[in-house]
Amino acid sequence: MEPSTIIETVAGARYDHVIDLEKVRAAHRALASVQTIREADGNAAAAYASLQMWRAILFAGFPITPSTKWLETVSAVVRSGKVGAKQIKLLEAEHAVADYMAGAAAACRDLIVSTATSSVGLDHMTESTRSLGASGLGNVMLINVYRATANYPLCIEGDPSDTLAHRDDGWIQVACRGVQQIYDTILQLPCLGMHPEIMTPTMPGYYGIKDSHRSARLVMEADTAIHTFQDRWIGPAQLPGLINGDTAFGNCVTSNFFQGFKINQRERLERVFDILPEIGRDFARTFGRPGLEVVERACWPDDDAIDLAIVGMGPDVGTAAALAETESARHGLRIGVLAARLLTPFPDATYRQLLRKAKGVLVLNQAHHFGTGHLTLDITNACYTLETRPAVISCFAGMGGATVSDDTWRQMIAHACATIAKGEKLPPPIVVHEGVVLWPN
Amino acid sequence: MAKLVDVLQRDSCFQPGSTLCAGCMESIAFQNIGKLTDNGRKTIFALGTFCGEVSTLQYPNPVAWGRGEETPDDWTKSFGIMHHVFESAPSVAEGIADTAQQLFEIGALSQQVQVCSLSGDGGALSIGLRTLLHTIARGTSLTIFVLINEIFANTGFQYSPTTSLGSETSTTPVSELLPGNMTPPIDYLGLAVTAGAQRVVQASPAHPKFFNRMVEQGLSGSGTTIIFVPSPCITGWKYPDGETVHLAQLACETGFFPCYAKERGRPGELKFVELDATKRPPIEAFLGLQRRFQHLVRFNKATGTYDIRPGQEESVARIRDWIQHRLEQLQRLA
Ligand SMILES: Cc1ncc(C[n+]2csc(CCOP(=O)(O)OP(=O)(O)O)c2C)c(N)n1
Ligand code: SF4
Numbered sequence: 013m014e015p016s017t018i019i020e021t022v023a024g025a026r027y028d029h030v031i032d033l034e035k036v037r038a039a040h041r042a043l044a045s046v047q048t049i050r051e052a053d054g055n056a057a058a059a060y061a062s063l064q065m066w067r068a069i070l071f072a073g074f075p076i077t078p079s080t081k082w083l084e085t086v087s088a089v090v091r092s093g094k095v096g097a098k099q100i101k102l103l104e105a106e107h108a109v110a111d112y113m114a115g116a117a118a119a120c121r122d123l124i125v126s127t128a129t130s131s132v133g134l135d136h137m138t139e140s141t142r143s144l145g146a147s148g149l150g151n152v153m154l155i156n157v158y159r160a161t162a163n164y165p166l167c168i169e170g171d172p173s174d175t176l177a178h179r180d181d182g183w184i185q186v187a188c189r190g191v192q193q194i195y196d197t198i199l200q201l202p203c204l205g206m207h208p209e210i211m212t213p214t215m216p217g218y219y220g221i222k223d224s225h226r227s228a229r230l231v232m233e234a235d236t237a238i239h240t241f242q243d244r245w246i247g248p249a250q251l252p253g254l255i256n257g258d259t260a261f262g263n264c265v266t267s268n269f270f271q272g273f274k275i276n277q278r279e280r281l282e283r284v285f286d287i288l289p290e291i292g293r294d295f296a297r298t299f300g301r302p303g304l305e306v307v308e309r310a311c312w313p314d315d316d317a318i319d320l321a322i323v324g325m326g327p328d329v330g331t332a333a334a335l336a337e338t339e340s341a342r343h344g345l346r347i348g349v350l351a352a353r354l355l356t357p358f359p360d361a362t363y364r365q366l367l368r369k370a371k372g373v374l375v376l377n378q379a380h381h382f383g384t385g386h387l388t389l390d391i392t393n394a395c396y397t398l399e400t401r402p403a404v405i406s407c408f409a410g411m412g413g414a415t416v417s418d419d420t421w422r423q424m425i426a427h428a429c430a431t432i433a434k435g436e437k438l439p440p441p442i443v444v445h446e447g448v449v450l451w452p453n
Numbered sequence: 454m455a456k457l458v459d460v461l462q463r464d465s466c467f468q469p470g471s472t473l474c475a476g477c478m479e480s481i482a483f484q485n486i487g488k489l490t491d492n493g494r495k496t497i498f499a500l501g502t503f504c505g506e507v508s509t510l511q512y513p514n515p516v517a518w519g520r521g522e523e524t525p526d527d528w529t530k531s532f533g534i535m536h537h538v539f540e541s542a543p544s545v546a547e548g549i550a551d552t553a554q555q556l557f558e559i560g561a562l563s564q565q566v567q568v569c570s571l572s573g574d575g576g577a578l579s580i581g582l583r584t585l586l587h588t589i590a591r592g593t594s595l596t597i598f599v600l601i602n603e604i605f606a607n608t609g610f611q612y613s614p615t616t617s618l619g620s621e622t623s624t625t626p627v628s629e630l631l632p633g634n635m636t637p638p639i640d641y642l643g644l645a646v647t648a649g650a651q652r653v654v655q656a657s658p659a660h661p662k663f664f665n666r667m668v669e670q671g672l673s674g675s676g677t678t679i680i681f682v683p684s685p686c687i688t689g690w691k692y693p694d695g696e697t698v699h700l701a702q703l704a705c706e707t708g709f710f711p712c713y714a715k716e717r718g719r720p721g722e723l724k725f726v727e728l729d730a731t732k733r734p735p736i737e738a739f740l741g742l743q744r745r746f747q748h749l750v751r752f753n754k755a756t757g758t759y760d761i762r763p764g765q766e767e768s769v770a771r772i773r774d775w776i777q778h779r780l781e782q783l784q785r786l787a
Contacts, residue, residue, distance in 0.1 A: 039561075103544070108587065111545050116552045118548075119497070119548065140538055263511065264511045
């Protein structure tokens with residue numbers, strides 16, 4: 013063969029003549045030849061986005077509510093032959109799915125391998141997701157359809173305790189709300205994960221039932237437009253894969269060398285803060301819809317001049333945004349609403365900047381946590397160095413996927429306003445359901 | 454089949470630099486597999502966590518894998534290796550093989566690659582039994598090697614589901630109450646056959662021609678080939694230096710680890726072992742060489758052979774019965 017195409021890299025040699033990616037691209041058949049508007053639920057939207065990428069030729073999965081429809085949709089489309097030479101692998105358990113994806117992604121770093129799972133399905137993968145997080149395989153995407161994890165009691169509705177329990181796995185985690193945002197996020201995340209300065213697997217997530225099973229209008233872009241966009245960000249992988257390389261993955265090291273690997277992983281994750289918004293801006297320019305951002309200003313003034321900031325994630329944040337004006341008038345405080353997008357790495361600096369003028373921050377936690385709440389801990393940390401530290405008011409609502417109703421929001425906002433008035437800085441968390449404070453009682 | 458002398462000339466993908474114990478059968482197996490895979494096709498290995506991994510892929514020690522000191526000019530001589538989690542090797546290998554196959558079918562890869570999975574028996578048959586059997590059942594073209602040393606060696610020689618009856622391990626110590634392990638080993642050959650493997654093989658480098666033929670068939674054939682490699686562990690089995698190959702031969706001849714080959718849909722074949730117990734060497738000869746069985750047998754200076762210790766007749770008879778039962782079972786497997 014031609015030695016001139018053998019490139020030495022830090023991870024071994026790469027043989028560039030071995031895989032002809034143009035053939036992979038040519039084998040793709042478009043799911044949408046032009047921009048199309050249709051109705052879809054979150055799972056279907058996620059499946060369509062996964063299928064429209066030419067680099068995605070292999071999918072894997074195992075069913076679990078509420079993510080199952082992603083698997084069914086991908087299977088049905090792949091087996092119809094509509095999208096060309098793609099394969100779906102139905103494995104015997106989620107652990108095997110994660111292991112299989114590790115092998116597939118390492119085999120060829122230029123291809124995107126994806127799956128969807130929820131709850132204990134994600135937990136079942138844990139051994140493998142922790143390894144993948146540090147593997148450098150940014151071409152793995154795990155769509156996490158949020159659902160409570162503990163099976164005592166088993167609850168199949170969507171709260172994000174699964175994703176929040178996996179904050180330390182090392183993946184880039186991005187929360188979505190609404191069908192369109194789910195679709196758009198999945199199209200953008202491989203650009204981030206596979207970026208040569210990041211090389212970290214991605215975990216887009218959305219709420220089970222509330223978003224996975226709710227239908228809405230979806231603008232599906234033409235496959236060709238998606239490819240042009242993605243190709244601007246995803247170039248041929250610089251490091252060798254198992255097929256086109258003379259290389260080794262997953263070596264053991266002594267603690268002495270472990271440090272360097274972890275620092276490198278941290279540096280790669282830190283690049284997310286700069287590169288994610290760049291990708292988002294390019295997406296917005298290309299498709300005319302908001303692209304990726306670390307925090308979504310659901311209802312927020314340009315000058316950040318608010319008194320009470322509300323920070324939450326998922327579709328219930330939309331309810332808060334809808335109530336912001338009337339609640340501002342009722343309490344005589346300017347209320348702003350932020351929807352968390354980038355969960356890991358957590359964008360402390362962005363929150364610090366946004367919250368610098370706030371008197372208080374109401375943090376909505378929707379997953380059980382014995383302490384003050386997953387999001388609360390991060391927000392408190394982000395605000396710690398602010399000159400005027402806002403009160404951090406931690407609320408739990410929507411656990412187990414319960415709706416965070418108008419009454420629940422009003423109750424939490426009233427509690428937050430009272431806290432600000434009293435000058436308290438970090439009151440104990442409260443648990444609210446259907447407008448009633450359940451704890452402390 | 455390539456001649457043994459020709460195979461010996463090939464470039465092994467297993468290089469000096471491993472920290473496997475001197476006298477470890479895994480090292481001998483890797484050396485042979487390493488040469489047999491130098492056959493004009495690109496080779497990729499998926500490894501579980503086991504001695505064969507932690508002792509060969511330890512940064513910054515030299516990685517003991519790869520063909521030659523220099524990057525090969527010829528891609529088919531290049532080598533890819535991946536260690537993932539303990540039990541994962543078959544699933545990881547399947548992901549690699551499917552990706553390569555898919556690229557090949559699309560026309561993006563001009564030549565097929567050969568993918569091998571390597572694990573210890575603990576990784577494959579204890580924690581990883583589920584994934585092993587399902588990978589076999591799906592029939593992907595793979596060669597799966599399982600190194601059978603009957604213990605979790607890497608963590609300090611604990612009992613695993615393949616541990617022989619009567620064996621002392623660090624979690625089945627011999628006590629006044631119990632003579633070592635009391636649980637019969639799992640019937641891994643039967644399980645692999647039932648799962649539908651294209652080829653189920655038990656072969657040791659101690660029988661080099663048979664071993665090489667089986668590995669070559671696995672690498673060149675379609676479907677899943679699983680090769681169980683009995684791997685005397687000098688440190689865990691506690692036997693004298695220099696006895697590894699001899700012990701592996703005895704393991705086969707006494708029926709502990711019979712060489713065996715079965716193609717799907719055809720009767721299996723026992724090799725280098727007699728079905729008639731009276732024609733086999735006594736199992737005491739195998740047990741006696743290893744200190745893990747010293748509570749069962751002892752050396753008789755007068756006869757130069759090993760005798761059963763008084764009071765242990767029942768334990769040794771149990772091992773003998775188990776061996777006979779399993780050999781007959783293997784013979785019957787259609
Ligand atoms: C989930 C998990 N549990 C336990 C371990 C610890 N562990 C590492 S290697 C090993 C034993 C390996 O035994 P085997 O597969 O028989 O290979 P050997 O070391 O004997 O070659 C164990 C128990 C692990 N790595 N992962
Ligand atoms: S402990 Fe046993 S299996 Fe492990 S390297 Fe040593 S001899 Fe080989």
